[in-house]
Amino acid sequence: MTDRPRIAYVGMTHLGLCSAVAAAAKGFDTLGVDLDAALVGRLEAGKLPVVEPELDDLLAHHREKIYFVTDPARLKACDVIYVAPDVPTDDQGGSDLKTLDALLALALDHARADAIVVVLSQVPPGYTRARLRSDKNLYYQVETLVFGRAVERATKPERFMVGCPDPATPLPPALKTYLEAFDCPVLPMRLESAELAKISINCCLVASVTVANTLAELCEEIGADWSEIAPALKLDRRIGAYSYLSPGLGIAGGNLERDLATVIRFSEEYGTDAAVIRAFVHNSRYRKDWAIRTLHETVLWRGAEVRLGVLGLAYKENTHSVKNSPSLALIRLLHPWHVRVYDPVVKSEVADHPNVTGAQDALDAASGVDALAIMTPWPEFKKLSPADLAKTMRGKTILDPFRVLDPKTAEAAGLDYHTLGVA
Incomplete structure (x- = not known):
């Protein structure tokens, strides 16, 4: 050597x-x-x-x-x-x-x-x-x-x-x-400690995400704003500046799900208690349905003539991976409706839907739709002008779980703006 x-x-x-x-x-x-x-x-x-x-x-x-x-x-x-x-x-x-x-x-x-x-x-x-x-x-x-x-x-x-x-x-x-x-x-x-270390890290991350999701939903009901609370938590040394405190649409990507499944499987084999891990899984599945629940409440009740746009197909920004993507999960539930989609990296063909149309860019995906869901927080979506969206859309409903757009600017443009963690 x-x-x-x-x-x-x-x-x-x-x-x-x-x-x-x-x-x-x-x-x-x-x-x-x-x-x-x-x-x-x-x-x-x-x-x-x-x-x-x-x-x-x-x-x-x-x-x-x-x-x-x-x-x-x-x-x-x-x-x-x-x-x-x-x-x-x-x-x-x-x-x-x-x-x-x-x-x-x-x-x-x-x-x-x-x-x-x-x-x-x-x-x-x-x-x-x-x-x-x-x-x-x-x-x-x-x-x-x-x-x-x-x-x-x-x-x-x-x-x-x-x-x-x-x-x-x-x-x-x-x-x-x-x-x-x-x-x-x-x-x-x-060896066994190292193999369990990554699982332990991911369980802690899922705990933070679950806390954020649970309390952000409560904010939506009582008039609080989670984006005001999260910075205060990060200043607490017991929690930390880099905590995963952004509410989202459940865990995705495959790795976190794998680790939770591993803990549950081992707990069943050795007779240990994994109730908290099962609760994480349950909360994740529940949170994934936020987008479809919100669409039903706002536009889908009108019938099959509603047109929808979806921005983002990757499970998160800056990657091509679609493993357990909340966006694709949503699109699978929209079979009766026509859907326009756009992602900077992922092709529209990955969507399991009979009436999907791939758009050339984000604004094109919004053209003529009654509701637009921004399901992946790609950096380029942050450059979208709410005023331009309001002009190109047929309706005014925006689902923006990750707050890609500025909420006040969106509302000033006349958009019916929905996000996580605030009423």
Whole structure:
């Protein structure tokens, strides 16, 4: 091994690709391995399969430090090998680990005896220890990918949580050198603790989201405004400035749902109490229906002639992912009505609806509609003029759960404005 270990990431989906580019940006010679030759060809040509702010520029700037290949034999030259494919989930939050299992076996088979293999994909507790081999060095590291902020999270991590077969033993030099290059705390722990750490983090996030959703709905009934309350909570040191206190339409994206499902499954297996986790799931499902409830109350009762517009199809801004998207869930409930849709990244074809029309831009999606739902808070939607919307729409109803538009400006334009957390 040289002073600078050679790094590899196996599995060039969202997690592996963003992490590999971050390694190259830190000056490490980096190998991106994937068995999909077409994908590797696109990556070599600089055509990325994921949407992340700044990722294309970061790769272009550090292109000389990263190589994309299909040949797993190239792993022999690497000192630290991360296995990092995205782990898909089903509608119940269950993980499909087949691809991860195959790529981990591939990495272990081709790694040198002195190399370090690290599982980076999210797995249920017990996964890594069950795959330890006497002839290879296997560790687990908690991934902290956030869709839409993947570059920031990969290049400027808050901390590294590393699962070790024996946390009392110092980290291998190659892994230690690599992690310390990111200048953040490194927390070694037992394998099972690291696997449960990500689930624990996400449960805390869901708790914050559930509190915000529950109390924001109460605000809507009693005349309070949640946007006035949240800043006060963030000034409380016990809660913190970075708390997830923005009300929303339930949890989405797949990862949080997976972790809640994992806790429920383990609680059933071991007889522990998970009533609070089940309550999180129930609240999320209830909150997802806010948009359809509001549309029925405002316009849908008029009948099938009502025309609707939906802005945003991705489950959140700055990503192409539509996993458990509240927008798509809403559109599925609008089959009797004609719907115009627009998303800056996601094509209208993903919508499960017989009468969907894709629009050229946000204002085009609003043209001639009786109600417009802004379901994804893309930055470009914040540039919309409420006055322009009022002119192009046939009706005046706006659903803006994330307060993309300024409420006072929208109301001044004559729009019937609905958002979360305020009457």
